[in-house]
Amino acid sequence: MNASTSPAAPATPDLLAQEFVAFAVESGVLRFGEFKTKAGRLSPYFFNAGLFDDGAKLGRLVQFYAQRLIASGLQFDMIFGPAYKGITLAAALSVELARLGHNKPYAYNRKEAKDHGEGGTLVGAPVRGRVLIIDDVISAGTSVRESIAMIAAAGATPCGVTIALDRQEKAVENGVESPKSAVQYVSEELQLPVIAIAGLADLLEYLRTTSDSGVTAYAGAVQAYRDRYGV
Structure with a gap:
């Protein structure tokens, strides 16, 4: 450290992120132990958004999405949910935003094109304007790239992505x-x-400060995982 450099002040914990992590742990969506990731790594934690599986949990989840989006100031005209988890998330977020006075249409895709009825791969509102993509996490970016291609093919403009957890x-x-x-x-x-809504840094902050002794024991393992694989 040179003479003109002073230590950075400690970051203030993101309260919304801390509430979300606590909610995910209490809901059994965020679990600790040893889990093999899609990349073949052994992770000390696992986030499974599919376990937001009832009305109360799903409703609370999209409250977090909505709060984060509104605070971000991102301007978008509609929501796009890539199949499969994104479908439920897009619909639920649309309901929550409407409740808050921000009525937004939503659309989603089918994995396989339908050759009867309305046909095609896109379902819901016409895909137009500035389109926000919603998903639970971004693992390799494949789903986002596919969503961008579908949105562009429809003549619309992808304007951002919102996720629940950034594994960082x-x-x-x-x-x-x-x-x-x-x-x-x-x-x-x-x-x-x-x-x-939250990232791995927020999860570590939660593990360091929570009074839940059942999960604080994993703080070291999660920190070691971040030291090895984090960005």
């Missing part, structure tokens, strides 16, 4: 570890802002 770890593509996370790739390479 190096992505793995074709077996090769990247120096960037999937979220950084989307932000920097695809030029789209990514708005996350």
Whole structure:
């Protein structure tokens, strides 16, 4: 440290993120132990958004999304939810935003094109204007790239991505570890802002400060995981 450099003040904990992490732990959506990730890593935690599986939990989840989005100031005309988890998230977020006075249409895609009825792969409102993509996490960015292609093909403009948890770890593509996370790739390479309710740093803050002795024991393992794979 040179003479003109002073220590940075400790970051103020993000209260919304802390509330979200506590909610995810209490709901059994965020679990601790030893889990193998899609990238083949052994992670000390696992986030499974599919376990927001009843009306109360889903409603609370989209309250967090809505609060984070409104605070971000991001301007968007509609919501797009990539199949499959994004479908429920888009619909529920649309309901919550309407409740708050921000009525937004939503659409989603089918995995397989339908050749009868309305046909095609897109369902819901016409995809137009500035489109926000919603998902639970970004693992490799594949879902985001596919969503961007569908949105562009419809003549609309992707304007951002919102997720529940940013794992803040190096992505793995074709077996090769990247120096960037999937979220950084989307932000920097695809030029789209990514708005996350919480990140791994927030999870570590929670583990350091919670009175729940059942999870504080995992703080060291989660920190070691971030030291090894974090960005």
